[in-house]
Amino acid sequence: MTGRVVVAGASMGGLRAAEQLRAAGWTGTITVVGDEPHMPYNRPPLSKEVLAGKAPFESLAFTPKAAAADVDWRLGTRVAAARLAERTVALDDGSEISYDGLVVATGMRPRRLRCPGPLAGRHTVRTIDDAQGLREELTRTGARVVVVGAGFIGCEVAATAVALGVTEVTVVDPLPLPMVGPLGDLLARALLKRHEERGVRFALGTGVAGFEGEDRVTGVVLSDGTVLPADVVVESVGSVANTEWLAGNGLDLTDGVLTDEQLRVGGRPEVVAVGDVARFPNARYDGASRRVEHWSI
Ligand SMILES: Cc1cc2nc3c(=O)[nH]c(=O)nc-3n(C[C@H](O)[C@H](O)[C@H](O)COP(=O)(O)OP(=O)(O)OC[C@H]3O[C@@H](n4cnc5c(N)ncnc54)[C@H](O)[C@@H]3O)c2cc1C
Numbered sequence: 112m113t114g115r116v117v118v119a120g121a122s123m124g125g126l127r128a129a130e131q132l133r134a135a136g137w138t139g140t141i142t143v144v145g146d147e148p149h150m151p152y153n154r155p156p157l158s159k160e161v162l163a164g165k166a167p168f169e170s171l172a173f174t175p176k177a178a179a180a181d182v183d184w185r186l187g188t189r190v191a192a193a194r195l196a197e198r199t200v201a202l203d204d205g206s207e208i209s210y211d212g213l214v215v216a217t218g219m220r221p222r223r224l225r226c227p228g229p230l231a232g233r234h235t236v237r238t239i240d241d242a243q244g245l246r247e248e249l250t251r252t253g254a255r256v257v258v259v260g261a262g263f264i265g266c267e268v269a270a271t272a273v274a275l276g277v278t279e280v281t282v283v284d285p286l287p288l289p290m291v292g293p294l295g296d297l298l299a300r301a302l303l304k305r306h307e308e309r310g311v312r313f314a315l316g317t318g319v320a321g322f323e324g325e326d327r328v329t330g331v332v333l334s335d336g337t338v339l340p341a342d343v344v345v346e347s348v349g350s351v352a353n354t355e356w357l358a359g360n361g362l363d364l365t366d367g368v369l370t371d372e373q374l375r376v377g378g379r380p381e382v383v384a385v386g387d388v389a390r391f392p393n394a395r396y397d398g399a400s401r402r403v404e405h406w407s408i
Pocket of ligand 1: 119120121122123124125144145146147153154155156157158188189190191216217218219220236237238264353356385386387388403404405406
């Protein structure tokens, strides 16, 4: 088989797609384009072991299977646009690549709070660079931390921060309990108790109205007017799919990229989407099309 498959996104989904192409007998070129400068790595430890300083990059990096050793990696490069009708993608370095097959594996990025106030001191956790940058700030003596969002990542960051010795960690969320959506009332109450016993504080049932500070954040203003002093803020309020580069191709990009049950995009047999960005009919639930932001080996 000759020709080229372009994989957009050099993370778990992109790597596994490249490996699977080789396993299925594709002998043509595989070019993986990723905007991060790193080879694919495992993200779950970012909010846990990496933040705790227990996992260097080498321990997170996936080792590509031998069959995929000849993959052409273009790292630190963003796919800026795609023209599906012409089977080309444009990269942010000005080059263009033609393909015979395209894999959409551009995943998610953190949603940001659109509140007034300075940006410096406000963090998100999606990449290894994010986690290492946040760790540097958390390990400064006397940092007061406010985590906005009591979901999985927010609660993990709060727990890791107190384990690191940060004495003032407050989690803010408009819902009455942490992780109440995925866990339900009973488990969420138990989780709240466990976190509080370890020193995490909670401001629940309230949102964030803005941030105080001139050049850098000094406090978080809650919807009821209360101000929580903060040197470091972590925003963990969900994620947004990286699909802008696919605009203009007539695709449904409402929440990720809509695929059919075989992950084909826009009815085109040569374009598929994988990983967090793919919104596919999922028989495991109700058959409705949805994205899944989890992975299994
Ligand atoms: C802190 C954290 C903790 C997590 N914990 C768990 C857990 O405990 N269990 C679990 O199952 N899952 C967890 N997840 C989710 C899991 O990491 C994701 O499901 C997985 O990373 C999805 O892989 P992906 O390849 O689809 O997307 P991503 O990992 O998001 O990778 C997409 C890649 O594409 C790049 N990209 C985006 N746009 C472009 C573009 N235009 N051009 C080129 N490259 C681009 C991105 O920078 C990124 O490198 C966690 C995620 C995070 C962030």
